[in-house]
Amino acid sequence: MSSATYRTLLRTRGAAAFFLTATAGRTGIAMTSLGIVWLVHDRTGSYTVAGLVTGCFAVTEACVGPQLARLIDRFGQTRVLPPALLAHAAAVASLLALTGTGGPHGLLAVAGALVGATIPQLGALSAARWTTLLSGRRAEALPTAFALESLANGVCYLAGPALVAGVGAGLDPAFGMALATALVVGGGLAFAAQRRTAPGAAGDAERRHAGRSLLRPAFAAQFGVNLGLGVYFGAMQVSVTAFAVEHGAAQAAAPLYAVSNCAGLLAGWLYGLRRWRAAPRIQLAFATAGLAVCCWPVLAAGSFAGLGLALTATGLAVPPILVLSSVLTTASVGPAALTQAFTWLNSASAAGAAGAAAVAGRTVDTYGAHGGFTVAAAATAAMAVLAAAHAGAARGVRGSRSRT
Structure with missing residues (x-):
């Protein structure tokens, strides 16, 4: 299939408007954490304080995000998103004011926490809109979306x-x-203004049924996969930096990250161009196994060239895992809880990355960069086992139903 597949999706009525506005907002979200580090360090001269404020931001973003998503599932995107965005703008304004006046470090941490608690997960909201837009006969286009x-x-x-x-x-x-903040608030408000493609608010009975679907083993498996993927990301960030420092070229870490990210972009683009015949859970089992196998060369890398090649291979495996996890989540969770489900996956990845950064940092201090790579490899192996077990369990359930 050609890249017209993506063009066809964006020509769907209302799709380009919500996708592009959500992308603008997500760019701002991607800037916020590092922006806090730059701001707080510049004003206080302390990386410790900057790390404290950024950590509070990350914790509340991961913990409060699903609760905000729950409100969105209940009342609708167009009603909940605007006040949340205004609250986010106020939280950022308070952080700017406190840093500008030399406020106490405790208040800076509280302001950082409020910034994280009010930032919306526009990626989850956009994914929920695709699910609504491509329901029924068009559901086969969801992997491409x-x-x-x-x-x-x-x-x-x-x-x-x-x-x-x-x-x-x-x-x-x-x-x-x-x-x-301008990108988050501006993109988010423009996104909320696209009422035609917004999922409708669910009734009480539908919400209760959908809420129970978040406790199903099928969704728990996707939560575990994203948690493991977060551990992989967190461990690799620390370990690649440590590898570059050990080899006397700390500046080489950025190109190594770029190589992996660019490989991922290429893999994601190519994956979406084709209709795959295998069931998504089978594809996920193979994709996670591929990532685990590709981590072995990372453990043996002794040069920048070798590590770059190994990171390219691992980068190719990541986007299909993310896509397939979203597809399987859509199939296992009721429509009235989809925003919550996608947000929980984001929180799982963020929690895994935060925990892994601490564990990998300690491991690197003891065993060097390859010790940190071992943490990442262990996470991918656990993901592969979990995905394979989920695929096997689903196949067993289907087999028992067919016999009965």
Whole structure:
């Protein structure tokens, strides 16, 4: 299939409007965490305080995000999103004011927590809209839509940090935070204005039934996969940096990250161009196994060239996992809880990355960069086992139903 598949999706009535506005907002979201680091460090001169404020932001974003998504599932995107965005703008304004006046570190941490608690997960909201837009006979196009979402996320998280770092280094870091917030609020409000494609609010009975679907083993498996993927990301970030430092070229870490990210963008784009015959759970089992296998060369890498090739291979395996996890989540969770489900997957990945960064950092201090790579490899092996077990269990259930 040609790239017309993506063009056809975006020509669907209302699709381009919500996708592009959500992408603008996601660019701002990708800028926010690093923007806080630049801002707080510039004003306090302390990376410890900057890390504290950013950590509070990350924790509340992961914990409060699903609760905000629950409200969105209950009352609708167009009703909940605007006040949440205004609250986010107020939280950022309070952080800017406190840093500008030299506020106490405890208040800076509280302001950072409020920024994280009010930031909306526009990626989850966009995925929920695709699910509604492509329901029924058009459901077979969902993998392509989620591949498009994966591409947007990849581009946003490449461009966003580079943009806020450039503004922070060349101008005042406050301008970087202001730009990030303008993109989040502006893109989010424009997204909320697209009422035609917004999922409708669910009734009480539908919400209760859908809420129970979040406890099903099928969704638990996707939560576990995303948790493992977060551990992989967190461990690799620390370990690649440590590898570059050990080899006397700390500046080489950025190109190594870029190689992996660009490989992922290519893989995500190619994956979405084709209709795959195998069931998504089987594809996920193979994709996670492929990622686990590709981690072995990382453990043996002794040069930048070898590590770059190994990271390219692992980067190719990540986007299909993200796409397939979204597809399987759509199939296992009721429509009235989809925003919550997608947000929980984001929170799982964020929690895994945060925990892995601490564990891998300690492992690197003891065993060097390859010790950190071992943490990432162990996470991918656990993901592969979990995906294979889920595929086997689903196949067993289907087999028992066919016999009865």
